[in-house]
Amino acid sequence: MNMTGIIFSNIYDAYMGDLTKYRTLASVPFGGRYRLIDFVLSNMSNSGFNNVGIITKYNYQSLIDHLGSCEEWDMSRKNSKVFILPPFGTGQTNVYQGKLEALYGAIAFLKRTKEKYILMSDCNVICNIDYELVLKEHLRSGAQITVVANREEPDNDDEVRDFVISVDDDNMVTDIAIKHSFTKENLCGMGMFLIEKNLLLHVVEEAVSHGRYHFERDFVQREFLEGSLSVNVYEFKGSVLRNRDVPSYFMNNCRMLQEDVRRDIFDPQNPIYTKVRDEVPTYYDHDCVVKDSLIADGCRIEGTVTDSIIFRNVVVEKGAVVDHCVVMQGTVIHAGANIKYTILDKDAQITEGRTLAGSERAPVIIQKGDTI
Amino acid sequence: MLERRKECIAMLLAGGQGSRLKVLTSDIAKPAVPFGGKYRIIDFPLSNCVNSGIDTVGILTQYQPLVLNAYVGNGQPWGLNRNYGGARILPPYAQSDRSEWYKGTANAIYQNMHFIDMYNPEYVLILSGDHIYKMDYSKMLEYHKEKNADCTIAAIDVPMEETHRFGIINTNPDHSIYEFEEKPEHAKSTNANMGIYIFNWKILKKYLEMDEQDPNSSNDFGKNILPKLLEDKQRMFAYPFSGYWKDVGTLDSLWEANMDLINPSVPIELKDDDFKIYTRNYAKPPSFVSGTAKIENSIVAEGCVIRGTVENSVIFTGCVVEEGAVIKDSVIMPNILVKQGAQLNYTIIGENAVIGKEAVIGRSPKDYAINAWGIAVVGTGRKIEDGEVVAPKQVL
Numbered sequence: 001m002n003m004t005g006i007i008f009s010n011i012y013d014a015y016m017g018d019l020t021k022y023r024t025l026a027s028v029p030f031g032g033r034y035r036l037i038d039f040v041l042s043n044m045s046n047s048g049f050n051n052v053g054i055i056t057k058y059n060y061q062s063l064i065d066h067l068g069s070c071e072e073w074d075m076s077r078k079n080s081k082v083f084i085l086p087p088f089g090t091g092q093t094n095v096y097q098g099k100l101e102a103l104y105g106a107i108a109f110l111k112r113t114k115e116k117y118i119l120m121s122d123c124n125v126i127c128n129i130d131y132e133l134v135l136k137e138h139l140r141s142g143a144q145i146t147v148v149a150n151r152e153e154p155d156n157d158d159e160v161r162d163f164v165i166s167v168d169d170d171n172m173v174t175d176i177a178i179k180h181s182f183t184k185e186n187l188c189g190m191g192m193f194l195i196e197k198n199l200l201l202h203v204v205e206e207a208v209s210h211g212r213y214h215f216e217r218d219f220v221q222r223e224f225l226e227g228s229l230s231v232n233v234y235e236f237k238g239s240v241l242r243n244r245d246v247p248s249y250f251m252n253n254c255r256m257l258q259e260d261v262r263r264d265i266f267d268p269q270n271p272i273y274t275k276v277r278d279e280v281p282t283y284y285d286h287d288c289v290v291k292d293s294l295i296a297d298g299c300r301i302e303g304t305v306t307d308s309i310i311f312r313n314v315v316v317e318k319g320a321v322v323d324h325c326v327v328m329q330g331t332v333i334h335a336g337a338n339i340k341y342t343i344l345d346k347d348a349q350i351t352e353g354r355t356l357a358g359s360e361r362a363p364v365i366i367q368k369g370d371t372i
Numbered sequence: 373m374l375e376r377r378k379e380c381i382a383m384l385l386a387g388g389q390g391s392r393l394k395v396l397t398s399d400i401a402k403p404a405v406p407f408g409g410k411y412r413i414i415d416f417p418l419s420n421c422v423n424s425g426i427d428t429v430g431i432l433t434q435y436q437p438l439v440l441n442a443y444v445g446n447g448q449p450w451g452l453n454r455n456y457g458g459a460r461i462l463p464p465y466a467q468s469d470r471s472e473w474y475k476g477t478a479n480a481i482y483q484n485m486h487f488i489d490m491y492n493p494e495y496v497l498i499l500s501g502d503h504i505y506k507m508d509y510s511k512m513l514e515y516h517k518e519k520n521a522d523c524t525i526a527a528i529d530v531p532m533e534e535t536h537r538f539g540i541i542n543t544n545p546d547h548s549i550y551e552f553e554e555k556p557e558h559a560k561s562t563n564a565n566m567g568i569y570i571f572n573w574k575i576l577k578k579y580l581e582m583d584e585q586d587p588n589s590s591n592d593f594g595k596n597i598l599p600k601l602l603e604d605k606q607r608m609f610a611y612p613f614s615g616y617w618k619d620v621g622t623l624d625s626l627w628e629a630n631m632d633l634i635n636p637s638v639p640i641e642l643k644d645d646d647f648k649i650y651t652r653n654y655a656k657p658p659s660f661v662s663g664t665a666k667i668e669n670s671i672v673a674e675g676c677v678i679r680g681t682v683e684n685s686v687i688f689t690g691c692v693v694e695e696g697a698v699i700k701d702s703v704i705m706p707n708i709l710v711k712q713g714a715q716l717n718y719t720i721i722g723e724n725a726v727i728g729k730e731a732v733i734g735r736s737p738k739d740y741a742i743n744a745w746g747i748a749v750v751g752t753g754r755k756i757e758d759g760e761v762v763a764p765k766q767v768l
Contacts (some may be wrong), residue, residue, distance in 0.1 A: 032658030033674070071448065072655075262657065271655040276449075278650050280642045281409030281673035282659070283634070284682075290667060296658040297410070297674050298643070310658075 003135055004113040004197070005044040005052035006106070006120040008099060009037065009063055011191075015245045018365050019345065023062040026054070026123045028249070029328045029346070031256045031265075032309050033296040035066055036243065038274045039126045039265070041082070044119070045073045046270040047131040050080040053109050055102045057087055066275050073273045085109055098213030103204045110201060118200050120215075122191035126241040126252065128267050131194075134234045138194045143232030145220060146194040149187035150236045157181070163189025163216055165233055173231045176221045187233050190240060193220070239264035250343060250363045253309045253326045257292055279312050287318075303333070320350075324360070342366060378457060380495040380513055380570075381488065382426050384417055385477050387434030388502070392622045394767050395751030396722050400439040403501030405626070406705045406723060408633055408642065409673040410689050411651045412443060413620060416506070417499045418450045418459070419649045424509035426497065428457030430487050432480045434464055434473060449652040462487060476591030482580040488573060496576055498569040498593065504629050504640070505617040506647055507568070512611045516570045519609045523575070523601055525549070526568035527610040528617050535559035539594055541610045549608040552599060563610055566617060569593065575606060616640040623767070627720055627747050630686045630703045634669050656689055664695045680710065688723075697727075702734070711758070718764065722752035729758040740764060 009026035019028050026037035037054070044052050052075065056063060064084060069076040076082075085106045099120070103110065110118070117138070119131050129148070138146040149165055158181070165187040166175040182188055193215075203219055212218035223229035239261045241252040255261050266272060279298025284290065289304040298313040303320035310316075311328045317335040325339055330347040333339065337350040341358035345368040350356070354372055358364035366372060390402025397405060403414035414431075421429050429452060433440055440461075446452075447459030462484050464473050474480035481488075481498065488496060495516065497509055507526070516524040527541050535556060541563045542551040553559060579597055583589050589596045602608055616639050620626045632638040642649055656675025661667065665678045672678060675690040680697035690707040693699060697710045702719040710716065711729040719734040727733065733756065734748030746765030750756060754768055762768055 072653075257660070259660075262660065266657045272657070273655045276653045278648045278653075280649075281671045281686075283671050284667040284669070286669050288667065290661040290665065291663045293661050294658040295661060295672075 001048040001050050002115050003047075003049060003117045003119045003131060003194070004110075004115040005049045005131075006103070006110075006118055007037065007040055007044075007052065007054045008102065008120070008122050009054055009060065010057040011099065011122050012124045012244070013057075013059075016243070016249065017246045018367050019246065019249070019343070020059070022059060022368060024056060024059050025243075026056075027060075027063040027066050028243075029311060030126065030243075030249075031253060032294040032311055034272060034274045036123045036126070037063065037066070038272055039128070040121045040123045041067075041070075041073050041075070042270070042272045043127075043129050043131065044121075045075055045273065047129075049075075049119075049131070051083075051113055051115060052081075053083045053085050053106055055085045055106055057102070060084070060086065068275065072275055083109055098218075099215035100204055100207040100219065101213040103200070103215075104208045107201065107204060110197065110204075113197065116197055118195055118197050120193045120195070124243040125190045125192070126243070126265065127190070127236060127238055128265050128270055128272070129192075129236055129238065130270070134192075134194055137234045138232060141232035143230040144195065144199060145229060146232040146234050147187075147220070148190045148192035148194075148234045148236055150190060150240045151184055151186070152182070152188055152240070153184050154182060161186075161188040162191070163220075165189060165231075167233060171233065171235075173224070173233060176224050176231070178217050178221055187235060189216070190236065190242075194234075241265075246343070246363065246365065247361050250326060250341075251360070254307065254324070256294060256309065257307065277312055285318075288316075303335075326363075345370075348372070376456065377492040377494075378428055379493060380426060380497055381428040381430065381457070381491050381493045382417075382421050382497040382499055382509075383430045383432065383481055383484070383488070384414070384499045384501055385480060386414060386431050386440060386501040387437075387474055387480060388500075389435040390502070390621060393626065394623065395749060395754075396623070396626075396720070397436075399436055399752060401433065401435050401437060401501075402621070404440040404443055405620070406688055407504060407620065407626070408630060409671045409686050411649060413504065414440070414444070414501045415450075415649055415651045416504055417501055418444075418447075418452065419647075420505075420507050420509060421497075421499075422450050422452065422650065423647050424507075424511075424513075426509060427452065427454050428491055429459050430462045430484060431459060432462050432474065432484065434480075437461070437463060443652060445652070450650045457491065460487065476596075477593045478580055478583055478589075478597050479591035481576075482584050482591070485577060485580065488577075493573050496571050496573045498571065500567045502567070502621050503617060503619055505566075505615065506640075506644075506649070507613060507615070507617075508647075509568075509570075512568070512613075513570060515611050516609070519547070520607060521570075521609045522572050522606040523598070523608045524570045524611050525598070525608070526566040526613045527563040528566055528613050529562050530564045532559065532562055535562055535564070538564035541565050543610045547610050547612070549602060549610055552594075552602065554594070563612075565594070566613060567594075569598075575601070623720060623747055623749055627703055627718075631684070631701070633671060633686060634684060654689065662695075665693075680712075701736070705752075717748075719748045719750065719762075721750045722754065724753045725750050726755045728756050728760060731756045731758065731760045731762070733762040735764045737764075 009024040013020040070082040164177045164180040243249040282299040285302040291306045296312040302318040303316045308325045315332045319336040334352045336353040339356045342364040349371040386403040390397040452459035540553040659676040662679040672687040673689040679695040680693040688706040694712045696713040699716045713730040717734045749767040
C-alpha cells in the first residue's frame, strides 16, 4: 500500500447544529449503529491502508472513545496504525481555520510517513469506495491531484455543492467552482483528494507562509485556474450520501432504508466496521408493529416503529408510535408517546403520552440526554 | 522457580463431539454450536470467566476443532488477549515417548499439566462447554477458600423427578460431600453436579498422576477422580448455585433453551451491563424489517432482512426471511435464507442452510400423538428444495 490516509474530523461541524454540540462531525451517529467516521475509516482499512492520521480540532473526546485502539477496523497492528492528531497549538498560534493549516499542524506526521501518496478525506460523505482504484486512475492520468467526485441531480435550482467541476467530452477538467450550483453535466467533489506527499508538503508550507488556509479554494482552484496544477477526476458511481446539514443528514439516514443504497454501502466484501458494544439481540414483543425500519441490537420494541432508524439499546414502549425518526443509542420512548420526523440524540427520554412532530425538511432535534 | 504466578486459571473441556446434537455437530464441536441469536455455547463459560476476573483459560479441543479454533482466535472478543495468560487453545499433541488423543476429561487435563504449571496457580477451575448459565466463579472461589476445601463442586437444586438424569451429590449440613450417586433411580437428595470444579492444583495434580498409572481407569473426572478424592477423605464441598442453568446437549434441550430467551417467566436475562455475555462480532449492519414483515415475541439479531412473518422464534445474525415465509416457534441459526412462502414450525435450522420456496418444515405438536412428534432439524449448510417437506422429528 503506497497511500497514507488523512481524515479531517471537524471540517463541517458548524453545519450540523446541535448534533455537533458535544462531538466532532466524525463521531455523529449514523445508520443505526455507526458513526460518520466508520465509513471512511472502513474504506481505508478495506483498501489496505497501513497508516491513517485523523486530524481533530475540538470536542474530540467522543471520537477517541469511539476509536479506542482501532482494533475493530483491524488497524491496531504492528504495521498498521491510526494516529489521532490533535491541534498542534503553541503559545502564539490558534487552532486552525482550514485544511491547509490543519495539515501544517500534522506536518511532522506527514514527513514521517513512508508512503508516496496521501489520500485526504472529510467524513461527512458516506460511500463504499476502493481507494486502490483511485490511485490506479491517478497514476494513469499523470495528473498532480485527483479529485473523487460523482454526478448528482439537484433537487431544486438554488442547491449548491462545495466543489463543482466542469469537464469536457474527454472528461478533462475545464473549470472548478467553489460553493456553486450544478447540473447532471457537472461532477461534484466528494471531499476526497489524492496527491503526492512531497507536493502536498510543499504546498502546505508555501500556503501557510502566505496566510492561505483553504485547501480547495486557495490551492486546488487557484492553481488550476492559474494553469499551474493538473487536476484529474475520478468519477465514483456507487451510492453517495452527503451530510451537508441537519435536513440532509436526516434524509440520508432515511435513504438507508432503500435496498439499493444498503446494498451499495454494506458491501459484504468490504464491510463497514464500528465499535463493538456486545449488546444482546433485539426483542420484538407481542403486538409490536415494525415496518420499513432499520433496527440495531439491544433494543426492546413493544410499540409501533415505521420508516425509522433505531440505534442500539433503544426501548419503544407499548402504545408508543415512532414514525420517520432517527433514534440514537440508549433512548427510551415511553408508553403512548407519539413522535414523527424527529432526531433523538443519545440517551434521550420521551415521557409518557408526549407528542412531537417535525417535518422532512425541518426535523425536530432532541439533544443528548434530554428528557421531554 | 517462577516468580510470577496466577491465583486461579480455568481449563475448559471443549473436545466433546456432542453426538446427540446430530447434524448440528457433524462438522463442529458442541461448544461452537450457535445459541441465543448471536452467541455460541462457549461464549457463556468464557464470559463467565472474564466477568469473574479469571484471565487465563486453557481450551481443550479435540473433535472438529477448526471452527472453534477460528472462533476463539486470540481471545480478543472476550478480552482474553493478554500478555501474560489469556485464552489458549490446547489440542492433543505428540510427545517424545508417546502420542495419544485425550482419553477422558481427566486425561485431557493430565496431558496439559505443563500448561497449568506455566502459571503455577494455587487453584484450577475445571469447566465444560455444554451449558447455558451465568455464574460468578469468583464467589465460588471465595467459598472454596472459606471452607478450606481441596475440591469444590458447583451444585444446583433439581426437581426430584429429574434426579435420574444427573450426577447427584449428597452432603452433610455443612455442605461437605459424603457420597456421589450417578444417575440414581431413587436419589437421596436433589443436588445435581454442574460439572464445575475448583481444585487445589497440588492435590489435583497428584490425583491426575495417580489416575494415569491406573490401567483400569477411564480417566474421567466424574467416574474416577472425584470418587477417589472422596475415598481418600479429601475435603470436598458442594457450592450451592441458584439461577438459570441448562444443558444444551440434545436437540430438544437446545431448542428449549433458545425458547427460554423469549419466555418472560424463565429467569435468564442476557441484557445486563454488569455481566455481559461477549461474543465474536462480524461487522453486520442493523436488521431491516420491511413493510410486509410481522414479528411477534421473537428475538432477531443484526444483519437480517425480515420480509415475512416471525413468531415465537430466535433469528440469528445475517438471516434473510423472504416475503410470505412464516416462521413459528423455531431456532434459525446464522446466515440462513428462507425463501418465499416457506412454512417453518417447531424447527432448528443449522447455519448457512437454504430453505426453498413453499417448503414445509416441521409441524405444531397439537396435531400429533406425543411420541410421533418432535422438533424438525435441518443440518448445517443443507439446501432444502422448493416445495420439499420435512416431517416433525425428522433430522436432515
